[in-house]
Amino acid sequence: MTDETEKDYRDTVFLPKTDFPMKAGLAGKEPGILDRWARIGVYDRLREQRAGRERFILHDGPPYANGDIHMGHAMNKILKDVIVRSQSLMGKDAPYVPGWDCHGLPIEWKIEEAYRKKKRNKDEVPAKEFRAECREYATKWVGVQREQFERLGVMGDWDDPYLTMKFASEAVIAGELLKFAERGQLYRGAKPVMWSPVEKTALAEAEVEYEDITSTQIDVAFEITETKSAAIQRLLDKGHLKPFAVIWTTTPWTIPVNQALAYGADIDYVLIPDGGTVKSYLVAEPLAAEFLKRCGERNPGIFSNHESEWEVIKGSELLGTIVRHPMHHLGGFFAKPRPFLDGSHFVTTDAGTGLVHMAPDHGEDDFLLCKANGLDPVFAVTGDGKYRDDWLWLGGQGSVINKKFVASDGPICTDLREAGALLSASDDFEHSYPHSWRSKAKIIFRCTPQWFIPMDAALDQPLPASVREGDVPPEEALDATGMHVNEDAPVPASATVNHNGATLRGTALDAIEHTRWVPERSKNRIRSMVEGRPDWVISRQRAWGVPITLYVHRQTGDYLRDPAVNARILEAFREGGADAWFGADHQALLGPDYSLDEYEVVTDILDVWFDSGSTHSFVIEQRYGEGVRANLYLEGSDQHRGWFQSSLLESCGTRGRAPYDAVLTHGFALDGNGRKMSKSLGNVVDPLKVIGESGADILRLWVAQTDYFEDVRIGKQVLAGTSDTYRKLRNTFRYLLGALEGFSEDERIDVRKMPELELYILHRLGQLDVELRSAAENFTFTRYVRALTDFASEDLSAFFFDIRKDCLYCDAADDPKRRACRTVLDILFHALVRYAAPILCFTAEEVWQARYPSEDGSVHFLEWPELPPLPGDDAISTNWSDVRALRERVTEAIEPLRREKTVRSSLEANVTVPDLPLSEAALAEIFITAKVSHAEGPVTVARTEFHKCGRCWRHLPEVAVDGALCDRCAEVLKA
Template identity: 70%
Template sequence: MTDTPDSARDYRDTVFLPKTDFPMKAGLAAKEPAILERWEKIGLYDRLRRERQGRERFILHDGPPYANGDIHMGHAMNKVLKDIIVRSQSLMGKDAPYVPGWDCHGLPIEWKVEEAYRAKKLNKDEVPVAQFRAECRAYAEKWVAVQRAQFERLGVMGDWADPYLTMKFDAEAAIVGELLKFAESGQLYRGAKPVMWSPVEKTALAEAEVEYEDVVSTQIDVAFEIIDAPNAPELVGAHAVIWTTTPWTIPVNQALSYGPEIEYAIVEIVGGESHDAPLKSLGRFLIAEQLQPEFAQRVAMKLAPFTDLQIRWTGKGSQLEGATARHPIYNYLRHPGESRGPASSGEGSGTPGQARGDGVSEAALAFFAKPRPFLPGDFVTTDAGTGLVHMSPDHGEDDFLLCKQYGLDPVFAVDGAGMYRDDWAWLGGQGSVINKKFVAADGPICTDLRAAGALLAASDDFAHSYPHSWRSKAKVIFRATPQWFIPMDRSATSDLPGAGRSAEVGSQGEPSPLDNGATLREIALDAIAATRWVPARAENRIRAMVEGRPDWVISRQRAWGVPIALYVNRATGEYLNDPSVNARILAAFKAGGADAWFAADHQALLGAEYKLADYEVINDILDVWFDSGSTHAFVIEARYGEGTRANLYLEGSDQHRGWFQSSLLESSGTRGRAPYDAVLTHGFALDQTGRKMSKSLGNVVDPLKIIQESGADILRMWVASTDYFDDVKIGKEVLATASDSYRKLRNTFRYLLGALDGFSAAEKVPVRDMPDLERYVLHRLGMIDVELKAAADGYEFNRYLRLLTDFAQDDLSAFFFDVRKDSLYCDAPTDIKRRSYRTVLDILFHALVRYAAPILCFTAEEVWQARFPSEDDSVHFLEWPELPALPGDDAASTEWRDVRALRVQVTEAIEPLRREKRVRSSLEANVTVPEALLPVEALAELFIVAKVTEGDEVSVTPSDYHKCGRCWRLLPEVTVDGDLCDRCAEVVA
């Protein structure tokens, strides 16, 4: 009804137009806080728990974010997705509690407190531990409060009055209790092996705390003089060449490794005048035969002109068995002022390292005096380098394992700050080893190697990926230190160094899951297979990580966390495993939290049976991943009963190596299974061009700003619209698309509210008495209902939202509402067609507002209150709609699909006449169709045209009927424009 007919009588006051106060302009940013206040006032979350008590429970366990800083888009995406799932499960009638939580211990928070100290030029190590821990606790408390308000503003519904915090006393007690379960079952050991270590933060790091960045490093070729080779005597006097990109590990070299099946060669430089005399004077070099070209390229710059490398000997790597070499710096340290090398010309003495002095004591030299054995290594390849690898068991996993096999132990020459210890014979007191200047081609290490005549090539140009601490952004190193480990491949019956497995194991609980001979890795892999992974490909990722991961390093050398509450016997090195002592430890933690350990009367905790003087008190803290990996114990089981598992864990894809895995390992080691039934992984939020958000790039999209400007429901709609199983993009254009979809859906609700003005139960029509169109729309609703429920069960909310918005736009606004507006506006209120339409609109309203509620939690509430205002009611108390039963209408549905397709053709055929102004609207058109799928009168109403006839093809002509002055339809009974048709005359009368 867009045109006013030429008539003296204006019938607009007789038309039943929709009426509603529901505004088209959302104004979400202003309305949402008031809705939040109302939910808090009526106790929405707590009332839902009471009302759903006894129902099937659905537990989505919240992975704890760190309590430091305002939330970012990743936080917002994660929390909104969780809330949508929890609300959808609640809508399906389940008891779906949501307990938010925070990770409050560990390096991220401690680092922030340290930054404050550094800004004041204070040394954190000089502050009493109790004071420092109190400041960390206060910092975490501050940000928990800030983030809680921000998450609530997103519309996230949960137990905000009682969230879980890993720093609460009961949580800290539960964490140490989980640790003691591992201890009592013999699943702990203390050993010295290389772990990722941050010299800046002075602590071991978990893999999940490390990120990889592209760097340019120094690469060097170093010669080791062969002093013995029982299987190939001709090698004696030659120099084995190693290539490395970590020059700082040369001072702790203990061996050389070769590939037994690799073909090696002794090569000699032929031709050329060397700018570096030792390069030629050393004479013969042992390298992998196929790596000659690469080696020649690296040393060529030192020779002018360079001619060739001539092979003097070839043989299998196996012939190197039993061979030994001399550390290249040994003679140099003994005689610092002399030139080096067996045939050195004296050139290249360089500037020696400052710590060398005029000679080093024999005691200090003992490490460098020992011959370096050649050891077979299956990890040695000919992909790069020389085919020989220098071994530093302090600083490499392969190095450590191979050297340990041959009795070579770490020497701990590099301290926690990355400096060589003061008494180290070479470069003692110097570092840091991650300092680019220190390891550069002109730095102290290369300078001394050059002076020793052992540096064949060095350049600061090797580009590669290198691990960095994700907190400090500084390089990390592999460093052997005494740490506490949970073994991956040892059953409970295995010998564990440093483990104090007691005969009383199990006296406080169930036997260890490992008592059947299985290993933690095997149990975890079985648990992965028994878990539902969404998307399914995620299973392969975590399986590969668990299959290849080393033993779990659970200790950290920091102050803010849960201590590894153990006593180690000074004589035997085994930790005390006494259930009575453990019970007293647990009681102390429950009363005073983790702080109790640092201020404890340890003799009282040990009891009369043990003397404190005989035991070392362990003050290392637990890896925070052990903290968060234990949350299932003090959140899920503590609140819902022992043995209860979460239905779902949901986090970003990085948590396959983080929380998903630490929770899996913790639960597998203590309960023999995963703590979850299913795991959902989402991607990361990127900027509009697909780049990672970064303050330096200036492309950060702030969720708090979006909420302030557009409202949380727009952000929630964006989250639901994304294919969040992969990385997603967000920016102005993306949000504009979400806003447009929101506007259309809001308009649908506005129309429903207006069209249902004054509707009551007395007006309802049974489905059996409804016209075919209404029955068809209900059939479509039933089909959509099934698909929506399947999408919700599959956590596919992008499909869920698309189904909802497409139905509202295509089936309703563009079709059903359009066709039936004539009946709504002009039929008599008692007309069965109009009543049927309004009955279906009522059913649609109740269904759509429920479907939308999990995603548009604020708007759905506004819509519900607009129709059913109440001080203490909420749309979120409602359950999934119960739709009226329909007879099998599949055939009718197919027929209606064809009718709708024909309607599209008719609309397209009318459009040229509208552009030519031969008709002002479709009401003025007569249409010919090749086949009348319904009675022509019904088709005319569906197509919103004057008349439909059958013919050869779809065609349109202007109608010569006159227009009704009320409904504006062109009908044969209207003889003069502006007169009333029979229906309108009856209604007006």
């Protein structure tokens, strides 16, 4: 053996060198990177660098300032940040102003919870003190959540976020309301609205969630006293069979507020005699069997009757029928006759008895039908869910949502049973029911005087000032029976609306059609919601929020519309915020032209959705100019009935257009098994814990690679998969850094002089570039991540890097092929670190600083890579798809020999292939084999007879013995 074969050539090989660690240690590194970004002012410097460029504005939907962030927050904010960073990478000026919703029930409820623990009554606390505590609470959580959002890597104007409780913001919100008021696009009326007896306020649809409950269901008989139906009249004339109309309900507490019964004109009803009594019961024929089943145990005599004895009555014959309330003996309100009303548009035979009892205080259909027939609400149920103290039946009792109160043995059923009117009662009816999403308590529909923005009034013409649609006398104008004090007083006519002009509903629906919805199917969801929504209830009976800044004339009921008064109100708000209204010198605000004695000061506060719906005015327009709208709104799918819709309606009402060009909707974060996260289930995945253990970049990559347009899963197994993807990307960067050690511009080679493999990789990079830009522009980052990771794993690690290791490690430093390879690696580095930066914002910075260390520099200052132009298509003459497919076949054919240890690596293999898309020598390099030959038939493999080069380890014919040098390596060492 010669001395040459005994030499160790490791020091002569150009192995990758880098200090960039394989182990990420993100949880420990990321805080330091955040500190550095803050120190050098990355966000502000980006604004300076992008000044004058095309602007991209993603308007941040405000989360509530209460509690630590959860996974839904993390998913939402990360997705926003990825989009903003990608738009900045594409060269746009992409500011991001984070914000918080600081008013409303969630925060107020937290203060009340603290009061309850201290046994304090909120109603006894001065409003100023209570509001100050709400402001302090919101301020605290803004600070906490700000740190948590920043820890996610979210880049934005954290020094100047928008808060709905800032004085300037409250002034703008009040100003937006007054725009509606000055045009007469507000009215005060009484309609049933969703009401929380626990929180004592009206709720918006977005503040309601549905849960399955078990309720009491009852069948109640109302005695028929007058009718135009011949069949019923015959029973009345005979006098020995008393007819009763039967209603079925799952809300027994509404019986004390009943004013009428509704029927379906096309429904067939039957009179069923009770074999054991002198009574007969009127129910819908299709529901008779179910009615008998419910009532059978209590009234076994009913079953002795045959259907042939039942009188059939068409619903239309019931017009003019009168019943009396089961508690008519109490007199007053309950002694008043109850008419049958035609409710064909909502009475069905799906369940119950086909007759529906009407309580206009507690149902939309009830309210509209009764109002059309001159029956007004009576406000028997107070804000805390009890009956008024002066109500003749159950006065001062409740709460109506208390299960015991409405149970089959509760006071309502007990009194009905004693009156002989309760035909059945059971506590086993299961159904879905609305709850307050904050208190989790059941809600009711309750008619109260509220302020509304009409959906179908002409926007170009104000509502008549003297008319308030749906208005009713205030509660104090009702006597102890619940009847109007002055029953002869004229009832205001309904507001006449000019439908020739555009309505808020029509304008909003048109704006929906001219907005880009991502995914496109989400347009159908919001369109159906706007098409069917009622007038917007904008008033709340709470303390913490922006007040409805109106003065209502005590005699006419009209609200004051005076620009000079409004200007004084807004100036007071700018100086002292919304608190200025509650402690104001209202005579001073009214000025010399009006007397405060003649005006009522409205003390209701605005629906918090009006607050957030107005944010475009003080975040977008005030910062970027009047008329500027956001390029994108992005929130969860629940915001079709929340922020997306309130922003749409507010902007359409004041500006005649949507406040956004596009809306992106994402799904919700579920646990690893696809279940909703719940503390009670113990399946909550805490984003702060994930960051503390794995780092924010892992969470960011999870968000970007999920199909976030749907609900997504997260758990240990899911995050383990994300970590695997991260490691592949990190190792790609580590290899690039090591392989590029010492690279300089002098080494760069012209693209036109590159081998075809390098040209092919640059061609694939160009295809990737087009794909990533398209994905970024369409906000489809699942596609973005998949393309990026597939390129890194399949095109680079498993193909290009694998093939070119020999050239990179063993060719001479100035060899043109090695220079071409390193030039391509440099191009790849600059492209990939930019592509990764919007998603792996911390890792991309670490990678960039590892190669270009600078206290002032940042990868996030860079723009989308400019790839070198490639020569014409003829320069890539090989069909590389065929080459790669053949390479896979060769690898598969070698694997059995590796398992049998016939060969230890592909370098020891000779292969024969049926096709030669390149020369045999080129294919041997690409397949990383000793030799390639051509032969018809399948790919075959055999152990090579060539010896192994002691430096490059290739088996080549010129190597005399194992350990000797091949011609290439000998030439390199000689040089």
